[in-house]
Amino acid sequence: MTSSGTRISGLGVYHPGNLVKNDELAVLAGLDPDWIRNGTGIESRYHAGPADDIVAMAIAAGGQALAAAKVAPDEVDLVILTTSSRRQLMPAAAPQIATGLGIPAAGAFDLGAVCAGFTYALSMASNAVAVGQARNVLITSSERLSDLIGPEIREPFVIFGDGAGAAVVSASDEWGIGPVSWGSDGSRAAAIVTEAQDGNIDRITMQGQAVYRWATGKMPAAAKRACELAGVGLDEIAWFVPHQANLRIVDALARQLGFAEDRVARDVIDTGNTSSATIPLALHRLYENPAVQSGDLALLIGYGAGLSHAAQVVRL
Numbered sequence: 001m002t003s004s005g006t007r008i009s010g011l012g013v014y015h016p017g018n019l020v021k022n023d024e025l026a027v028l029a030g031l032d033p034d035w036i037r038n039g040t041g042i043e044s045r046y047h048a049g050p051a052d053d054i055v056a057m058a059i060a061a062g063g064q065a066l067a068a069a070k071v072a073p074d075e076v077d078l079v080i081l082t083t084s085s086r087r088q089l090m091p092a093a094a095p096q097i098a099t100g101l102g103i104p105a106a107g108a109f110d111l112g113a114v115c116a117g118f119t120y121a122l123s124m125a126s127n128a129v130a131v132g133q134a135r136n137v138l139i140t141s142s143e144r145l146s147d148l149i150g151p152e153i154r155e156p157f158v159i160f161g162d163g164a165g166a167a168v169v170s171a172s173d174e175w176g177i178g179p180v181s182w183g184s185d186g187s188r189a190a191a192i193v194t195e196a197q198d199g200n201i202d203r204i205t206m207q208g209q210a211v212y213r214w215a216t217g218k219m220p221a222a223a224k225r226a227c228e229l230a231g232v233g234l235d236e237i238a239w240f241v242p243h244q245a246n247l248r249i250v251d252a253l254a255r256q257l258g259f260a261e262d263r264v265a266r267d268v269i270d271t272g273n274t275s276s277a278t279i280p281l282a283l284h285r286l287y288e289n290p291a292v293q294s295g296d297l298a299l300l301i302g303y304g305a306g307l308s309h310a311a312q313v314v315r316l
Contacts, residue, residue, distance in 0.1 A: 006126040007176025008314060009136070010069025011284045012166040014060040015271070016048040025158050029151040036158045041247020045161030045272025047146040054086045055093050057164035058140035059100040061280075065138065065166035066101065073101055076168075077134035079108040080125060082117030082141040082276040084305065085148055086110070087202070097140055107134075114192075115243050115304025116182075117141060117276030118165070119311060122300070123180035125169040137169045141277040148194055148204045156204040159246055161272030165280025178230030178313035181222050185307045188214060192305035215249050215303055219311075220256045223301050226311035230297075234258065237313065238296040239286060243303050244268035244278035253301075262291075275304065292316055 021044045022033040037043060048057070058081060066073065079101075081094040094108035113120040118141045125137035142164035149156045169177065191207045191214070219242070227234055240259040242250055244267050254264045265282035274281060279300055286292060296316045303309035 004130055005172040005175040006129045006169055007172035008167050009170040010065045010067070010071065010168040011280060011287060012061040012064025012068060013281055013284045014057045014064070014164040016046045016052045016057070016162050018047045018049055019044055020047050022158070029154050029157055031154065031158070040159055041269055042159065042272050043269050046163050048144045048162040052144065052162065054083055054142045054144055055096050055100065057144070058093070058097045058142035058166065061142070061164040061166035062097060062101055062138055062140045065168050069136070069168035069170065071136050071168050071170065073103045076103045076106050076136045076138050078125065078128055078137040079103060079106050080121045080137065080139045081110045082113065082121050082139065083110065083143055084112065084114040084117065084275045085143045085145045087147060103138070113276070113308050113310070114306055115245065115275045115278070116302035116306070116308045116310045118279045119180070119300055119302035120182065122167070122169065122177060123182070123310060123312060126177040129169055129171050135171070138166065139169065139280070140164060140166045141280050143275045143277045145204070145275060148202055150201070150203060152197070153203055153205060155206055155208050159273045160204065161274050163271060163274045163277050163281060165277045165284060167280050167283070176315040178226060180310050180312045181225040181229055182308070182310035183222065184309070185214070188307045191307060211245070212249055214307060215245065216252045216256065219253055219301055219303055219309060222309050222311050223253070223257055223299055226299060226301070226313055230313035232297060232313060236297055237299045239263055239265070239292070239298040239316070241265040241279055241282050241286060241298050242301045244271070244282055245273055245304065276302070287316070
């Protein structure tokens, strides 16, 4: 069994065609658009259309990531899907994604760590490549949260959006994905849940203030621990890419960790909270930033329902 460095070798994204701005949601929910903007920092989000199911969006993002990585489908040995919004529990969707991309006979499974799903999957993919169990691993994070929200529950209705992000993890001569810092607190499981409402329709319900206090109270230590495990100081981190829960939490964490605003991913403004897809979507946008230099270090941290979190340092 061998051991090597790993890196993110390619990224892909998929945004549904329906861009929904605050004005539209405000009418449906009986709200002032400024209340949405001031309370969440979000100005728009995407909602999926009939053809935009979890598998189709993951295939679109995954194909883009493979092309960016210059990795052929037959060079992928493992496919991981992270999602919190697929309503069909069985069978798992990852095998369908692999088949849809022409990946032959790869291992494939779904991972349900909700908003921390991508960072959990990134650790598992990196470990699989590092010990030689896979040449390349495709992670797809695909969410259709619009199925789980409605104007009758205002906070989730204005926060969540749809979309997919993907990443290819490959071997590298140097480390490009640091060790994971992760944890959970099941005593707070009721903070974010899906519950059947009138008419037996599943809806996301949230204890927003409780989530805010937990995230801003606990995540800075988890982020610092990820830096320690990677052997780098916070002052060496060029970019901060937290889960895009809402802009208030993103900016609060950035202040606590000492990151300037122009060094923080704030993708949530335009895409809303897409649960496990937020980090790969934000990373893809970050790569388009001309200020990013090859070799820059980025600190990722996913956190949310469960409650669960995971963080690691990656080299861009």
